[in-house]
Amino acid sequence: MADVQENLISRRSIYRFEEKPVPRECLEQAFEAARHAPCHKQTHPWRFYVLGKESRAHLIDTVEKLSREKSDRLGETDVEKMVAKARTKLFDPPVLIAVTSDRSSDDLFREQEDYAATVCALHNLVLSLWDQGIGCQWSTGSITRESITYEILGVAAAEQRVIGFLKVGYPATIPERQKKPIEEVRFYLA
Numbered sequence: 647m648a649d650v651q652e653n654l655i656s657r658r659s660i661y662r663f664e665e666k667p668v669p670r671e672c673l674e675q676a677f678e679a680a681r682h683a684p685c686h687k688q689t690h691p692w693r694f695y696v697l698g699k700e701s702r703a704h705l706i707d708t709v710e711k712l713s714r715e716k717s718d719r720l721g722e723t724d725v726e727k728m729v730a731k732a733r734t735k736l737f738d739p740p741v742l743i744a745v746t747s748d749r750s751s752d753d754l755f756r757e758q759e760d761y762a763a764t765v766c767a768l769h770n771l772v773l774s775l776w777d778q779g780i781g782c783q784w785s786t787g788s789i790t791r792e793s794i795t796y797e798i799l800g801v802a803a804a805e806q807r808v809i810g811f812l813k814v815g816y817p818a819t820i821p822e823r824q825k826k827p828i829e830e831v832r833f834y835l836a
């Protein structure tokens with residue numbers, strides 16, 4: 647159990663990865679952990695799409711367009727530098743996984759419960775990878791909400807929602823994070 651606690655506490659979002667490839671067996675072990683996440687009514691609302699280089703290349707025009715728009719909004723002076731950075735963010739992670747959750751347009755409570763379950767599955771995936779020495783970053787950047795993304799995944803936006811991209815790879819650096827002290831978040835009531 648000490649190992650589990652250490653895994654939970656030591657996990658950090660990873661923003662810089664080594665070039666080393668992530669073995670397929672490591673991913674499969676993590677997907678196995680993901681599919682065992684809790685879900686109410688056994689809906690299994692999560693789906694994981696691993697995007698190869700070709701799929702990512704289809705996103706590049708939109709990523710560049712979004713980056714130019716963002717630079718414009720923020721009044722960035724070096725727009726080309728921002729665009730190059732956005733391109734790097736798309737291609738640098740050794741593995742890129744889009745995570746979707748089922749929609750239920752006629753039952754918003756079900757959709758919310760399913761979203762919660764998908765987040766549990768996503769985090770099972772992240773923690774399993776972390777246990778294998780592999781880091782992740784969850785990203786909800788604007789590309790995750792673009793129609794081209796749904797097109798490339800082959801999913802209907804009315805049926806599934808992309809809840810984020812997971813960038814996955816061996817950590818080049820592990821950032822430090824301050825967390826809220828336990829006294830500020832935990833309350834025992836009489």
Ligand SMILES: Cc1cc2nc3c(=O)[nH]c(=O)nc-3n(C[C@H](O)[C@H](O)[C@H](O)COP(=O)(O)O)c2cc1C
Binds near residue numbers: 657658783784787810
């Ligand atoms: C729902 C969700 C969305 C996130 N989206 C982004 C994102 O778009 N870009 C980013 O840099 N980090 C993103 N993160 C990572 C958080 O910034 C990170 O979890 C937070 O800074 C705490 O750090 P830790 O994960 O190392 O504990 C996201 C995390 C969550 C839970």
